Amino acid sequence: MPWLILLSALAAPLLLWGSLHLRRRHRLLADLPTSKAAGVFIGLTELQGTAECAAPLTSTLAAMRCVHYRYVVEEQWSRLVTETTTDSKGRSRTTTRRESGWSEIASGGETVDFYVRDETGIVLVRPEGAKIEPLRLFDETVSRGDALYYAKAPAAAVAHSDHRRRFTEYGLPLHTPLFVVGRARERTDVVAAEIAADPAAELFLISARSEAKVQSGHAVWSWVCLFFGLVCTLGGFLLYQTFRAVPFVPWHFIAVGAGFLAVFTLGWVWMVYNSLVSLRERTRQGWSLVDVQLKRRHDLIPGLVAACAGLAGHEARTQTALAALRAQQQATPPGVAGPDFTGLAAPLRAVIEAHPDLVAQASFARLHQELVATEQRVALARTYYNDIATAYATRLEHIPDRWVARLGRMTPPPLLAATDFERAIVRVDFA
Template identity: 50%
Template sequence: MELQIWGYPVFALGLTALVLAFRTMRRKRLVDDIPTSRTRGVFIGLVELKGTAESEKPFTGFLSAEKCVYYHYKVEERWSRMVTESYTDAKGHVQFRTHQESGWTQVASGKEMQPFYLKDETGIILIQPEGADIQPKNLFNKTCGRNDPLYYAKGPQGSVANSDHQRRFTEEAIPLHAELYIMGQSRERQDVVAPEIAKDKSAPLYVISTRTEKQISRSYSGWFWFWIILGLLISLGSGLLLSQQDKESFNPDWGIVALWSGFYLLSWLLGWLWAGYNSLVGLRNRVCQGYAQVDIQLKRRFDLIPNLAKSVEGFSRHERELQEMLAELRTVSKVNGQDTMDIKGASAILVFNMEKYPELKADTVFLKLQEELAATESRIALARDYYNSIATFYNTRREIFPDRLLAGIFGFKERVFINASELERAALKVKLAE
């Protein structure tokens, strides 16, 4: 009976392992399903980015002395000691034995991090690393004795008890210009009108990693199967405990073992249905969000460009009037002794207008309009590419087994792509005054 009581908490541990497995699977699906955005095309929400780590004032690693945007170092000291313990032998006599124990004790550590920029071919975006799951590179790893200058130069002067006078120095860091994979929540910056990536409690994942997307996905996959198998083994163990009648002999009821294992497999099936359905819902919502972003950029173009064109037209007309006035002034000045008051009046008007508009340069305004037109079309193209990418992920997930079964049962419909010609029909033509 005592063994049977332990069966229930052991089975609960198996279910806990199952929960951890599906939590890991959810993260793997996020990594696999969310397309990579460009820094210029980042919108508010969960995004995936790839680029290099950049900073205006990078740190210098404490041990590696390399430029980086984040580092964490630690110093460990080895110790060993002889331990004597007592035990009772088979005849009931108290005996003593001696063995050696050894290990490592951390004697120093430290880290520094700072906001940095992620750079790709389209631009940069600010990254706030606080609260992220940072997966850095190993930049420094060395074990040495007291004869090495590093021993005291980067470590404490004192020693731990029973020290072997060996120290291990390790440092992990995100080096400057390192290739990074980032998944996190995008939000508006408070200092300028631009997005940034930062910790958000509502976001399911915030990762800053020096590993590739494939490496991260494989890691999550490995942990998923580890937790699944561990949970199955634990559930088998709980079935054995619940079916054991006599603690003196091993004679389990295999029917009970099969029953509890069946409970675990049923829980696994329900968990898979829950995780798969939620994954499809998340993909569908991101497709809708991507389409809305395209619509927002088209609306921005519709509202912004005509107003810019009117502004440029006004600047151009005003500068043309000043040029005509200046030409008139030069013509009149060639006539000696005539129209003196007109010359003074024209000069006064000209000075007044130049003082009122000291930065008036039509060519600069035209250049800014061209830049804004190019940037607007680039934003639309990035929004369209993001939508098409996430729609591709969604449609693919709908068609592959076993998610195809869920898509059919719950009615997840296929999403159509947006091509360039559809956006061109909505483009505005800018006609400027000559």
């Protein structure tokens, strides 16, 4: 019995911590806005889209094209176990029972970097170090007469084998809708963001479940941990009283349960306060992202406009020179009295060699694309800020969160209005 008391004493705080940890994760997912692929910025981000890869893997059992898969092959065994026990009077008793189970005989899997695609673009995801919640791709149990029995597993059998094997495979097939939460960072090969493992990140999750199901799973398991933590606390107290032969006193029992709930309440206040602080800092980061995009627009667009204007002027002068030379050619055709036509060859050749390509039209097309992309990035940054600021303001109004927020004198941030957003307009003028 003492080991049961010790086990209860160890399990109760662990379950209490697990409940608070899961509840914090639930709040994080609820407060974090879902970003678009084109609007993924540096920092913790949440993204939904489909799994895409130019060179996907092929899973071992289901033979499906995947970005991640993992398979396990198990073999069933059973055996008879004979036990001899002796009671307090010295009498021996022999019993026979049957044991059975499954032993792993083969396993494997692969994971490859992939992209998450939505209607705005793609984002590279490097899944190493992530918690992956895949789909079940293959699940079949066969006997020795089935062709699969030896096709994907070793020929040797385990001890006491029943000659039945179970083949299971999980994975993330190509084009599967995914929910990804992780820290975005700048890529080293191109100017874009990627989502990868970061020791400082609160969560790195790649799930084939929807955001709502992931959140509800965290909430349910939080309550389950809290319930069993209370059971372990009360059960351990009763076992301790029984072991020490202490008479049962109801109010002692109630006091122990109330103490456990009081500790949970203190831990919950600590968790909520830290969550609100993190949400406040993410809100400030969202505001800085808007300023970053406005600064980018202010610095980038005038330079692009000047470059396009220079190209346009260059082409205008080139076309004028060519037109003048063409007019001279038509005025003095070969074989007609007048200025020698061959005299035009040298200046015409100089114009052609100095300006082999006229690219103003392509430059204007690229400028248009950059203008659209820039305004889209600004709009996405503004939307992200408004979403996370709304989540923060809502948290500050909810009870009992608002009581905890008063400890840090937290106030709701302002939302971006159109008049605020129209500052530092960059005009595109080629006159």
